[in-house]
Amino acid sequence: MKKKWFLSANLALAMAFSAFGQNPVQVKYANTITAEDLREYLTYLASDEMKGRDTGSEEGKIAANYLADFYKNLGLTGPADGSYFQSVPLVSNAFTKVTLQVGKNKLVENEDFVFTGDGNMPKAVKGDLVFLGLVTDENLAKVDVKGKLVGLWAVGVRSNDLVAKVMDAGAAGIVIVTMEGQANFDRIANRYKTLAGRGRIGFDQETKQRPVFMVSSDKMAELFATPVETLKEAAKANPESIASQKATYQVVKTKTPVEAVNVMGYLEGTDKKEEVLVISSHYDHVGVSSTGEVFNGADDDGSGTVSVMEIAEAFAIAAKEGNRPRRSILFLNVTGEEKGLLGSQYYSENPIFPIANTVNNINIDMVGRIDYEYQNAENKDYVYVIGSEMLSSHLKKINEYNNITYTNLILDYRYDAEDDPNRFYYRSDHYNFAKFDIPVIFFFNGVHDDYHQVTDTVDKIEFPLMTKRAQLIFHTAWDLANRDQRTPVDGTNTRTDR
Numbered sequence: 154m155k156k157k158w159f160l161s162a163n164l165a166l167a168m169a170f171s172a173f174g175q176n177p178v179q180v181k182y183a184n185t186i187t188a189e190d191l192r193e194y195l196t197y198l199a200s201d202e203m204k205g206r207d208t209g210s211e212e213g214k215i216a217a218n219y220l221a222d223f224y225k226n227l228g229l230t231g232p233a234d235g236s237y238f239q240s241v242p243l244v245s246n247a248f249t250k251v252t253l254q255v256g257k258n259k260l261v262e263n264e265d266f267v268f269t270g271d272g273n274m275p276k277a278v279k280g281d282l283v284f285l286g287l288v289t290d291e292n293l294a295k296v297d298v299k300g301k302l303v304g305l306w307a308v309g310v311r312s313n314d315l316v317a318k319v320m321d322a323g324a325a326g327i328v329i330v331t332m333e334g335q336a337n338f339d340r341i342a343n344r345y346k347t348l349a350g351r352g353r354i355g356f357d358q359e360t361k362q363r364p365v366f367m368v369s370s371d372k373m374a375e376l377f378a379t380p381v382e383t384l385k386e387a388a389k390a391n392p393e394s395i396a397s398q399k400a401t402y403q404v405v406k407t408k409t410p411v412e413a414v415n416v417m418g419y420l421e422g423t424d425k426k427e428e429v430l431v432i433s434s435h436y437d438h439v440g441v442s443s444t445g446e447v448f449n450g451a452d453d454d455g456s457g458t459v460s461v462m463e464i465a466e467a468f469a470i471a472a473k474e475g476n477r478p479r480r481s482i483l484f485l486n487v488t489g490e491e492k493g494l495l496g497s498q499y500y501s502e503n504p505i506f507p508i509a510n511t512v513n514n515i516n517i518d519m520v521g522r523i524d525y526e527y528q529n530a531e532n533k534d535y536v537y538v539i540g541s542e543m544l545s546s547h548l549k550k551i552n553e554y555n556n557i558t559y560t561n562l563i564l565d566y567r568y569d570a571e572d573d574p575n576r577f578y579y580r581s582d583h584y585n586f587a588k589f590d591i592p593v594i595f596f597f598n599g600v601h602d603d604y605h606q607v608t609d610t611v612d613k614i615e616f617p618l619m620t621k622r623a624q625l626i627f628h629t630a631w632d633l634a635n636r637d638q639r640t641p642v643d644g645t646n647t648r649t650d651r
Contacts (some may be wrong), residue, residue, distance in 0.1 A: 154324065154533060155235070156548035160175060160390065160451045161296060166618075167340045169342055170553075171579075172474065175558055175559065176559050177557075178471075178476055179558070179628060179631050181533075182467045182468070182470060182471045182476070182627070182630060182631075183290045183316065183467060183559065183624045183627050183631075184468045184624075185463075185466060185470055185572055186225070186463040186464065186620060186623050186624050186627060187463075187541075187620060188616035188617055188619070188620045190459075190463055190466075191460070191463055191616055191619055191620060191623070192611070192614075192616050193460050194307055194457050194459040194462055194463075195451060195456065195459045195611055195614065196611050197219070197337075197523075198216055198219070198455045198458060198459065198608065199449040199450055199451040199455040199611050200449070200611075201447045201449070203215065203216060203449075204440060204441050204447055205438045205439055205441050205447050205448040205449065205450060206414055206436060206437050206438045206440075206450060207351070207438065207439060207440030207441075208243070208352060208354050208411070208437045208488055208489045208491065208495075209243060209245070209411035209413045209435065209488075210440060212413075213436075213437055213488065214412070216436050216437075217238065217414050217416050217436070217486075217488070218355075220237075220416040220418075220458070220462070220486050221237035221238065221416050222246070222420075223418075223462055224237055224416075224417075224418025224465065224467075224484065225237065225418075226442070226465055227418065227465060228472070228584060229419055229420050229465065229469060229484065230418075230419045230421070230485045231417065231418075231419070232417055232419035232483065232505045232506070233505055237279075237416055237417055237418060238414040238415070238416060238417070238451050239414060239415040239417060239499070239500060239503075239505065240412075240413075240414055240489055241414060241415055241489060241495065241496050241499045242356070242357065242410075242499075243354050243355060243356060243357075243410075243411040243413050243489060243492075243495060243577070244354070244355065244356070244357045244408045244410055244411055245351065245352035245353065245354050245408070245409045245410075246271075246352050246353045246355065246406055246407075246408055247326065247351075247353075247406070247407050247408075247409065248268055248352075248353075248404060248405065248406050249405050249406070249407055250403060250404070250405035251268045251403070251404050251405075251512060252277065252398035252401070252402060252403045253265075253266055253328075253366050253400070253401075253402045253622065254400065254401045254402070255279055255282055255285070255399070255400045256376075256398055256399060256400075257373070257413075258376065259504075260368075260372075261347040262349075262367075263323075263342050263343075263345045263349055264346075264373055265368065266342075266344060266366045266367060266368045267341060267342050267345040267366075267643050268345075268364070268365070268366055268367075268373070268404065269365045269366075269367050269368045269404075270316075270326070270327065270358055270363045270364045270365030270366070270404075271330075271361045271362075271363045271364075271365075272326075272362045272363060272364045272404040272406065273331050273358065273360050273362075273404060273405065273406040274362070274364075274402075274403050274404050274405070275400065275405065275424070276403070277401050277403040278325065278401065278403065279399070279400070279401045279512070280300060280301055280302060280330060280399075280400055280401075281301045281302065281397045281398070281399065281400065282302040282376065282397060282398040282399070282400040282520035283296055283297070283298065283301050283302070283303055283304065283305060283378055283397045284303075284304040284350040284384070284387065284388075284392050284395035284397070285298060285303050285304060285305055285388065285392050285538075286298070286300065286304070286305070286306045286384075286387055286388025286392040287305075287306055287307075287388050287389055287392075288305060288307070288315040288318055288319055288544075292390075292392050293319075293322055295391075295392060295393045296392050296393055298319060298322050298323055298324040299322070299323035299324070300323065300324075300325050300424075301324060301325055301397075301479075302324070302325060302326045302327070302328055302400050303319050303324045303327055303328070304327075304329075304330075304373060304376070304377065304395075305319065305327055305328070305330070306330050306373075306384070306385065306388035307329055307330065307331050307335055307574060308328050308330060308331060308332060308370070310603070312329060312331055313391075315368060316329070316363070316365055317446075320363055320480065323598075324400075324625075325362075325364075325403065326363070326365065326366070327363075327364070327365040327366065328366045328367075328368055328373065328376070329365060329366070329367050329368070330367075330368060330369065330370050331367060332369075333370045333381075334369070334370065334371075335370075336367050337369075338367075338368070338369035338370075338372075339369075340429035341367070342591065344605070346443060346487040347439075347442045348439070349443060352407075352409065352439070354411055354413075354489060354492040354495070355492060355493060355495065355496060356495065356572050357408070358501075359461075360406060362596045364404050365540050366402070366404060366412050367645045369606040370384075370385075370523045376398060377395050377396070377398060379395055390519045392536065396495060397402050405504055413488040413489060413495075413496070414488060415485060415486065415488055415496045415499070416436065416485070416486040416487075417483060417484065417486075417505065418465055418483075418484040418531075419481065419482070419483055419484075420465070420468055420469065420477070420478065420481060420482045420484075421477075421481050421617050422477065422478050422479050422480040422481040422482070422634065423477050423478070423479050423623050424479055425480045425481075426481045427481075427482065427510055427511055428480045428481065428510055428511075428512045428639055429481045429482070429483055429506045429511050429512065430478075430480050430481070430482045430483070430511075430512055430513050430515070430630060430633055430634050431482075431483045431485050431511055431513070431514045431515070431591075432461055432464060432465075432482060432483070432484050432485065432514075432515045432517070432585070432630055433455050433461070433485040433486070433487060433497065433514060433515070433517070434457035434458045434461045434484070434486055434487070434516070434517045434518060435454045435457070435458070435487050435488070435489075435490030435491070435496065435497075435518065435581075435582055436454070436455075436458045436487070436488065436581075437487075437488050437489060437490055437491050437496075438450030438453065438454070438455075438491060438493075438610055439491050439605065442607060446607040448605070448606070448607055448609065449607070449609055449610050449611070450609055451609050451610050451611045451613065451614055452519050452520075452521045452522045452598070452601075452603070452613075453519050453520065453525040453604065453609060454490070454517075454518045454519060454571050454603075454634065455521070455611075456517075456519060456520045456521030456522070456598075456614065457517035457518045457519060457520055457596075457620055458486055460517050460520055460619070460622070460623040460626065461486060461517060462484075463486070463623055463627075464623060464626060464627045464630060465482075466482040466508035467627050468627075468630075468631075468634075469483060478631070478634035478635055479634060479635050480512060480633070480634040480635070480639075481506075482630070482634055483505070483506065485500065487582055489501060490518075490582055492579065494529055494584060494585055496582070497582035497583075497584075497585040497586070498585045500585070501585040501586055501588070501589055502585075508589045510592065511586070511589075511591050512591075512592075512633065512639040512640065513548065513581050513591065513592050513593065513594070513632055513639075513640060514582075514586035514587075514591055514592075514593045514594075515593075515594050515595055515596070515629065515633075516581055516582050516583035516586075516593060516594070516595045517595075517623075518521070518581040518582070518595065518596075518597055519597055519598050519599075519627060520536065520596055520597070520598050520604075520619055521614040521616075521619045522598050522599075522601050522613065522614065522615060522621070523598065523601070523615055523617060523618070524598055524599025524600055524601050525599065525600070525601065526567075526599060527599070527603075532563060533615075533618065534561070534562050534563060534570075534618060534621065535562055535563035535564075536563075536564065536565070536596055536597070536598060536622050536625070537565050537566075537567070537568050537577075537595075537596070537597040537598065538552065538564050538565070538566055538569065538571075538595070538596060539566075539568055539577055539578050539583075539594075539595040539598055540569060540578055540583055540587060540593045540594060540595050540596060541569070541592075541593075541594040541595075542569075542644070543587070543589060543592075543593075543644050543645075543646065543647065543648065544587060544591070544592040544593070544639070544642055544644045544645075544646060545641055545642055545644060546643050546644065547592075547640045547641060547645060548592045548594055548633075548640050549594075550633050551629060551633065551640070552564070552594060552625075552629045553638075554626075554632075555625065555628040555629045555631075555632055556625055556629075558628070559624065559628045560621055560622075560624055560625040560628065560642040562622065562625055568597070568599075571632075571647060571648060575600075577595075578595070578648055579648065579651045581595055581597070582650065583595045584648075584651065587646055587648070588646065588649060590642050590646055591642075592640050592642060594629070596622060596626055598622075
């Protein structure tokens with residue numbers, strides 16, 4: 154993928170004279186962001202005692218109170234009628250019994266399959282499992298899917314729309330392969346096993362009878378008594394050549410309310426106070442494993458959360474010393490990101506301040522580490538920047554100017570592409586602001602071996618680099634909060650579908 158590291162002529166000129174362009178007031182407050190403070194806050198939030206800050210957990214509530222107290226002590230206000238919390242109405246959907254049997258093969262949940270769909274079936278359902286393979290109109294014309302479990306081959310494609318199309322064609326449920334190789338499937342199954350018993354947290358919605366069972370390519374071949382390569386070929390054009398199988402399945406679901414909150418600290422601006430800059434992170438992580446190991450979430454997203462705290466402190470100190478920003482700033486730590494960007498979705502759809510008055514969202518998610526791409530690089534002072542030029546022609550330039558003037562990080566745009574196979578743009582909270590045409594900028598350090606593992610711990614954080622990244626974000630926020638005109642929305646949101 155082509156790396157877009159090119160600077161405009163104006164920015165190149167700014168680089169040459171950056172020493173003369175620094176604002177000493179801005180530098181003074183940026184320097185209050187220190188590695189020592191970041192380490193102190195993160196050591197607490199990502200400690201074993203916080204048990205992974207799972208959404209709606211007691212430790213998640215402790216983390217929320219810790220953030221609210223921090224903002225209160227800074228002198229920031231609670232913008233929700235004096236409160237620092239916005240309640241997010243969630244429920245836990247627990248599938249207390251999920252069974253799948255094909256022929257005499259009784260599959261084991263979270264070993265042979267993972268359940269990714271929805272449904273509530275008090276009695277077991279018996280029927281046929283047929284093979285459709287690729288979801289094409291030609292295949293659908295060859296295979297009768299009505300009232301049946303349907304085997305799909307969806308490797309390398311987005312499966313949600315395919316599942317919907319087959320269910321709309323009358324299928325009773327889906328058995329799907331989304332990745333080849335047993336090892337890839339086992340990683341997914343292990344994660345589901347870790348989360349087993351806690352339920353899936355989300356907004357309360359009507360139950361859909363849409364059972365979806367994900368299996369490995371090897372398991373699908375076993376179910377149809379057909380070699381993998383033969384099944385792959387049949388998936389393309391002759392799925393009817395694969396014999397159907399008898400199947401029995403059941404899904405039992407229970408719902409439990411979950412108490413969860415977004416945390417907010419508000420700093421009112423001066424002459425442009427009606428306009429609001431939102432600086433966000435998610436403070437939740439994924440809790441503990443089935444064996445009691447803690448997913449500390451130091452990088453994901455403890456690093457972003459404590460960066461927001463330090464940036465808030467820098468602005469609060471400036472305000473106390475008579476350098477209050479022109480625009481207002483909302484420091485927003487959202488819940489439920491790990492469950493599907495839930496907290497940011499709720500805020501964007503139920504904003505404390507009108508969306509029309511929200512000028513930008515700066516989102517910080519994982520800024521404490523060095524990823525695979527840079528682990529052996531000579532210069533490791535980098536950060537990935539995502540989404541900054543989609544909706545506004547100004548935002549990327551503003552960030553680049555402040556980087557050249559103050560921090561001189563490598564700004565890497567390789568993941569800021571519509572065809573990024575990692576889909577990082579769609580995987581953090583800025584997404585829910587961009588969908589309302591708010592110009593966003595997402596700061597990210599990339600993935601590493603400890604991503605979503607119990608080994609994502611504080612001792613592996615690169616605090617000097619994290620400090621530099623947080624200072625860049627502060628400088629960009631200072632600029633956005635104080636410039637004469639808000640960044641124009643002169644682009645089109647081309648990434649609307651998660």
